[in-house]
Amino acid sequence: MSPACRQAGLSCEQENLMMKKLPIDFYQRSNVLQIAKELLGKILITKWNSIETSGRIVEVEAYNGKIDKASHASGGRRTNRNEIMYGNGGFAYVYLCYGIHHLFNVVTNKKETPHAILIRAIEPLKGIDGMLERTGKEKPDSTLTRGPGNVSKALGISFRQHNGHSLVSNDLFIAEDGFVFSKREIMASPRIGVDYAGDDALVPYRFYIKGNPFVSGKPK
DNA sequence: CGACCGATCGTCT
């Protein structure tokens, strides 16, 4: 059960009822930084292989399209791999990183504007046993869904099966339950692992929840 | 602590 529902004294049944899937309009807006911040506190859910897993988003990074040197679409670069970024918002962009990790992104904005938001960390809510099974971990500590590679592993997201998947589908989507982080809990910093991006490596496009144990990087 | 390193493979040059 989510902290928000526990605080409100709601049962799991009631919690399900108040869960609302984000509509396609949420994703197709033009301000990727705004959407990235709004994703903090929302719930990412997967339901497949008879397992439902979900977690509250606590860390994201925005990638600001063609003008962003850190983006795969930098300079209008368009390849087989990043093609989905050039489509409409509301779809998953999943790619393989270092041959090992499947990184899950939310595509935003409209056709031909390749905006994306990388989901870097979630706080597990449902299906923790399933997450442990998928990751091979013994205990649900803070490394379970810390960092983008771990998020995908715990939720069973892979680039072969889920790249281009709709986010208004019934098996992979983001929902809101009324919970919101307060503004002062939301921190901004440069993005991680984008040293190659020159001056764009320094822009504060990473947003995370202050003090949350699932947030990647060094605590500060 | 911090620095470094190996894993592993699809994609692009």
Next chain:
DNA sequence: GACGATCGGTCGA
């Protein structure tokens, strides 16, 4: 043939 929007481990101070 080189290289990642990473992770977890090791090693030395």
